[in-house]
Structures are given as structure tokens and as C-alpha cells.
Amino acid sequence: MPATKIYLDTYGCQMNLYDGELVTSLLDADGFIMTHDEASADVILINTCAVRGHAEQRALGRLRTLAAQKRTRRELVVGVLGCMAENLRENLRDQIPGLDFVVGPDAYRQLPNLIQEQLNGHSGTFHYVHGAPNETYSEVPPLRREGVNAWVAIMRGCDNFCSYCIVPYVRGRERSRSPQEIISEVETAVAQGFPEVTLLGQNVNSYTWPDLDFPDLLGRVAEIKGLKRLQFITSHPKDLSDKLINRMASGGVLGASLHLPAQSGSDRILKAMNRGYTSADYLRIVDKLREAIPGLALTTDLLCGFPGETQEDLCQTLDLIRQARFDDAFTFKYSERPGTAAAKLEDDVPEKVKVERLERMIDLCRQLSHESRQKLVGRKVEVLIENPSPKNSAEWTGRTRCDRVAIVPGNFHRGESVTIKVAEVRGFSLWGNRI
Ligand code: 5AD
Numbered sequence: 001m002p003a004t005k006i007y008l009d010t011y012g013c014q015m016n017l018y019d020g021e022l023v024t025s026l027l028d029a030d031g032f033i034m035t036h037d038e039a040s041a042d043v044i045l046i047n048t049c050a051v052r053g054h055a056e057q058r059a060l061g062r063l064r065t066l067a068a069q070k071r072t073r074r075e076l077v078v079g080v081l082g083c084m085a086e087n088l089r090e091n092l093r094d095q096i097p098g099l100d101f102v103v104g105p106d107a108y109r110q111l112p113n114l115i116q117e118q119l120n121g122h123s124g125t126f127h128y129v130h131g132a133p134n135e136t137y138s139e140v141p142p143l144r145r146e147g148v149n150a151w152v153a154i155m156r157g158c159d160n161f162c163s164y165c166i167v168p169y170v171r172g173r174e175r176s177r178s179p180q181e182i183i184s185e186v187e188t189a190v191a192q193g194f195p196e197v198t199l200l201g202q203n204v205n206s207y208t209w210p211d212l213d214f215p216d217l218l219g220r221v222a223e224i225k226g227l228k229r230l231q232f233i234t235s236h237p238k239d240l241s242d243k244l245i246n247r248m249a250s251g252g253v254l255g256a257s258l259h260l261p262a263q264s265g266s267d268r269i270l271k272a273m274n275r276g277y278t279s280a281d282y283l284r285i286v287d288k289l290r291e292a293i294p295g296l297a298l299t300t301d302l303l304c305g306f307p308g309e310t311q312e313d314l315c316q317t318l319d320l321i322r323q324a325r326f327d328d329a330f331t332f333k334y335s336e337r338p339g340t341a342a343a344k345l346e347d348d349v350p351e352k353v354k355v356e357r358l359e360r361m362i363d364l365c366r367q368l369s370h371e372s373r374q375k376l377v378g379r380k381v382e383v384l385i386e387n388p389s390p391k392n393s394a395e396w397t398g399r400t401r402c403d404r405v406a407i408v409p410g411n412f413h414r415g416e417s418v419t420i421k422v423a424e425v426r427g428f429s430l431w432g433n434r435i
């Protein structure tokens with residue numbers, strides 16, 4: 001019998017993409033063949049996100065189309081993975097008749113068996129599989145596509161319970177992986193030819209291991225031979241220590257970028273969000289960071305339209321944006337997630353107002369982001385080369401230490417480190433010749 005071909009599509013954040021690599025590894029180890037051709041696949045897996053209603057609606061639409069295909073592709077197996085799988089569980093059976101299984105983020109070790117069962121003719125029996133609460137996928141080496149950056153999870157789950165957020169409910173309690181395991185995974189990635197590693201966790205700053213905190217871990221990983229750049233996401237302001245700032249300031253392979261979600265600039269809203277800091281606390285951290293790390297690119301997440309948010313609250317967020325001078329920002333409209341603490345509050349900001357506020361945040365952030373790139377014109381920056389430019393075969397693209405995309409004329413190889421002088425800003429990228 002020919003080997004079973006599996007098509008996997010992943011939505012959502014970096015952690016979910018990383019999980020996709022774990023799934024690929026688990027299936028590959030069991031003899032399944034991963035394919036990029038959806039039409040010829042025997043099994044289609046959709047790895048979903050649940051962070052906003054919109055993400056779920058998109059995934060549901062996709063799944064409805066796939067389930068409908070089963071009328072003509074009778075042997076096709078369709079499974080749902082990821083955060084939406086864990087969020088909607090058995091409800092998905094009713095919403096998408098024809099689905100074969102639903103598997104949450106901590107249950108992927110069971111996937112090969114589940115798929116095999118379906119292929120053996122048990123199709124038609126729906127399964128929801130709940131994961132092991134302490135799962136960290138020990139000894140599962142992520143199977144990555146080629147590239148420059150390798151993701152390495154240092155922890156799973158989340159204990160913060162920001163009132164708007166579904167993640168703690170779908171990804172379970174926070175658990176750190178052992179430093180040995182993390183270091184060995186980074187060493188493997190470097191040996192495989194990935195010069196950059198991004199350490200992942202819902203809140204990397206609360207990484208904990210006996211006698212070792214996150215800055216210590218960063219120090220250990222930074223010493224790994226052959227590693228050219230080390231990044232990490234996501235940091236929570238309430239847990240970001242001076243020790244981390246000092247560690248980042250030591251430079252070396254540590255990139256000069258930090259993603260530090262602020263969410264709001266209104267203390268009243270931050271409290272209702274259960275964020276554990278005030279806007280003044282946040283700005284104090286920003287001051288320390290900017291002083292300690294010259295050239296730091298500070299990025300953030302901002303959320304407008306949280307229940308009870310007024311124009312005044314929004315103005316305070318715009319003030320925070322101006323004062324923090326974010327180099328880039330991801331901006332979102334609040335989306336009620338059933339089951340979260342905030343879902344008990346009335347979602348009282350009308351959609352039209354949410355859109356208006358979102359646009360105000362976007363406009364301001366765009367302007368700051370443009371200014372931040374312009375400031376680099378004339379500067380010498382180090383670029384880690386990634387790919388030939390899709391637009392011009394005589395140029396390559398890469399990313400600076402502050403994680404900006406840069407375009408460099410010439411011929412390079414992936415993973416090469418070059419210094420360029422920034423001549424101009426082209427769209428969202430820097431452009432400059434090697435010096
Ligand atoms: N609605 C809108 N945005 C959300 N985020 C998290 N939960 C929600 C929600 N319910 C945003 C936050 C977070 C980012 C990953 O997604 O800004 O930092």
C-alpha cells in the first residue's frame with residue numbers, strides 16, 4: 001500500500017507554527033509522508049487559532065469546505081488541531097458534520113494512532129482527544145522547513161489569565177522545559193544550519209527551573225557555538241526584570257529587538273484586563289530598555305474596544321504609544337471569547353467605534369514605525385541574509401539586529417552576516433549596499 005500522505009495547514013502564532021513542526025516530526029517518525037499538495041492528500045489537518053472570533057470563523061469556513069469535499073473524496077480524513085480544537089472540542093462535531101477528529105495542543109502524541117484508526121476503516125467515529133496536562137513534547141525534535149530562523153519552545157501554557165484571553169484555557173497551565181532539553185534543541189538547530197533561534201513561550205519572563213531563570217537561560221543559550229542570533233517572544237511587562245535588560249544590553253548574539261505587549265495605556269482598563277502593571281510601570285521599563293540597549297526596536301500588541309473602554313481610555317493608549325515610541329505594533333479590536341473573565345462583562349463598545357479606535361491606533365503606529373525606519377538611514381547595520389529578493393534577482397533580503405527587513409544588492413548565501421550602510425527606506429524595508 002502506498003504511504004499515507006498528510007497535508008497540514010497551520011494558522012496563528014509562532015507557538016502554533018512550532019507545534020506544526022512537532023506534529024510533522026511525530027507523523028514523519030511514524031512513516032507518514034507530509035505533502036504540500038492538498039488535492040492528493042489522504043489526510044488533511046488544520047492547526048487552528050482561537051485568540052479572536054475572526055480566526056475561528058476562518059478556520060470553521062475552511063473546515064466546512066473540506067468536510068463538503070468528503071462527499072466526493074470518501075476516503076479523505078479531516079482533523080482539527082490547535083487552540084480552536086481545544087476551545088470548541090466536541091461542539092465541532094455538530095458544527096462541521098463529517099469531521100473525523102479534534103485534537104488539542106497537548107495531545108499530538110496520539111495523532112499517529114488516531115489517523116491510523118481512521119484509515120483502518122473506523123471513519124465515521126468522531127474523536128476529541130484531550131492532552132496530558134504536563135506535556136512538553138520531550139524528545140520530539142521539531143521537523144523544520146529550511147530557513148534561517150528556528151523556533152524552540154522553552155515552555156508551554158500560560159498562567160496569566162489576562163481577562164480577555166483564551167490561551168490559558170486552551171493551552172493549559174504554564175510548564176517550563178528543562179534547560180538541557182532546550183540547549184540540545186538549539187544545538188541541533190544550529191548544526192542543521194539555522195544560524196538564528198527564537199525562544200518561544202507565552203510569557204518567557206516567567207520561565208522557571210531550579211537555580212535558573214530566563215536571563216540565565218538566555219546566557220546559556222547565547223554561548224552555543226555557531227549561533228549567530230538569539231531572539232525570544234513573548235515578554236510580559238509584569239515579569240520583565242532588570243536582570244533581563246542587563247543581559248540584553250550585553251549584546252553578542254542577542255538581537256536588539258523586544259516584543260513587549262502593552263495592550264492599553266489606561267490604568268483602569270489594564271486593571272480590568274488583569275495585566276498586573278500600570279502605564280507608568282510600562283513606561284519605566286521602556287525608559288530603562290531604551291537607555292540600556294541603544295538601537296533597540298520595541299514592538300508591542302495593542303487592544304482597543306475592551307468592555308467599558310471610553311474615548312478617554314483610548315486617548316491614554318495613544319499617549320502611551322507616543323511616549324513609548326513603538327518601532328512597530330500589532331493592533332487588535334477586542335473580540336469576546338466565551339469562557340474568559342471579560343466575557344462576563346458587556347461587550348459594550350459598538351463595532352463602528354472599535355473600528356474607528358483601531359484606525360487611530362494604526363495611523364499613529366504607522367507614523368512612528370516609518371520614523372523609526374527613517375532614523376536608520378545613513379547608519380551601518382548588520383544583516384543576517386535570508387533569501388533572494390522575490391522582486392529583483394540581483395538582490396537578497398535579510399533582517400537587521402533590530403529585526404527590520406533589509407534589502408541588499410549582490411549575491412549572498414543564506415545565513416551569511418553582512419554589514420550594510422542604509423541608503424534609504426523602501427516601503428517597510430531598509431535598502432543599502434554592503435560595506
Ligand atoms: N480579542 C482581541 N485580541 C486579543 N488578543 C488576545 N486575546 C484577544 C481578544 N480576545 C491579542 C492580544 C495579544 C495578541 C496575541 O492577541 O493583544 O497580545
Ligand code: SF4
Nearest residue numbers: 012013049050051083
Ligand atoms: Fe497562538 Fe493564542 Fe492563537 Fe493559540 S490562541 S494559536 S496560542 S495566538
